[in-house]
Amino acid sequence: MNSHQNADMEKINLTIKKRKLRQLQRQAYASKKEKFINDIMQASQKDSKTFHKLVKQQRYKHDTNTDILYIGNKAFEGEKILSAWQTHFETLGTPNFDENIFDLERLELSKLQNNIIPELDIQKEEITKATPTEIESAIRKLNTGKASDENGIVSEHYIHAIDVITDEITDIINQIFEELDVPQSLKNGILTPV
Structure with missing residues (x-):
């Protein structure tokens, strides 16, 4: 005791x-x-x-760097730490098709969805082209007094230059409709809602 x-x-x-x-x-x-x-x-x-x-x-x-890295039961030291991290992330990035770990039904569903999307794009009806009148109407509806975009352009610039830019913007919009792709440069501006 x-x-x-x-x-x-x-x-x-x-x-x-x-x-x-x-x-x-x-x-x-x-x-x-x-x-x-x-x-x-x-x-x-x-x-x-x-x-x-x-x-x-x-x-x-x-000061927080480690001298020894353990992954599983293996220890890595010095220069081998970098290759150990590489191996570790390769293992994480490689799908494990073990039925107990990986959801095979979900994999098949995602493959099916990925195949359906291009088919739907092909079967889509052609988008009707925008007219200069529609673009002009959309420009007139832009809110005024708001902050500028990353290029320093405000909605008032578009409104005051409506006669000059309407045809150009119409061409750009119609090209987007044809290619089904909005350029990144347009996603940053104030005309995205158009």
Whole structure:
């Protein structure tokens, strides 16, 4: 019974010492980080070269890098860590067709859907071409007083230049209807709703 109490006391003491060690480690890390931040702040006020050096050091120096990487039961060290990550992500990216892990019914359904989509595109009716009158009407309905797009163009530009740009925009819209593809550059602008 006495040895059992001694074991319990040793376990309690060990737990207390572990907590104290972790506390001291956290305090040391916090003071190191605080000193580094203070160095950056002081350098930013006095010497821009030192400031930029410290900022670069902060970006590229990571104390959290691992020396050993375990994947499954294998351990990788040094230069082999990179190839281990490559192998790990290749394994993740390769579908496992084991019936217990992979849903084969869902796979077949997705293949069927992928085959149906091109067939529907082929069977679609041709989209009627937009007329300059429709485009002009859509431009007049644009909201005014809104922010510009990434090119600095606001809806007022289109409204005031309606006579000049209507035919061009009509051609662009009809080309989109024919190709069934909206260029990325048009997805960013303010005329997307047209």
